[in-house]
Amino acid sequence: MSENLLSVDEVIDVAYDIFLEMAPDNLEAADVALFTLQFDERGAAEMIETGADWPQHVGFEVDAEAYSEVRIGLVNEETDELDDVFARLLISRTPDEKFCHILWKRD
Structure with a gap:
């Protein structure tokens, strides 16, 4: 199945494009x-291991091979880790399935 899935770079590119389009409507202006x-x-978009909390957000069991989680935010310069996360995105890696669910930063 994995030969028909989007690559890591493709998933990150799709997630980043969606983030840029939707951020002004879903994040505080600041x-x-x-x-x-x-x-x-300091900006970063990274694909990480799919969080265990996604089924409660999307209403179905998430197949970790068919879906990927991407976090987008700012990296802490001291720890070199993404610590200010503006969005978590769950993206389908199947090219024909246009599925994305976003959890936005809430203060």
Whole structure:
């Protein structure tokens, strides 16, 4: 099955494009400005192990091979870890299935 799935880079690209399109409507204006101003130095989009909490958000068991989680945010310069997460996205890796669910940062 994995030969027909989107690559890691493709999943990250899709997630980032969706994030950029939807962020102004789903994040506080200050967060959008912060992300935009600091993305070149500290911004990151990374595919991580799919969180165990996704079934409660999407209403179905998430197949970790068919879906991937991408986190988008800013990296802490001291720890070199993504610590200011603006969105978590669950993306289908199947090219024909246009599924994405986003959990937005809430203060």
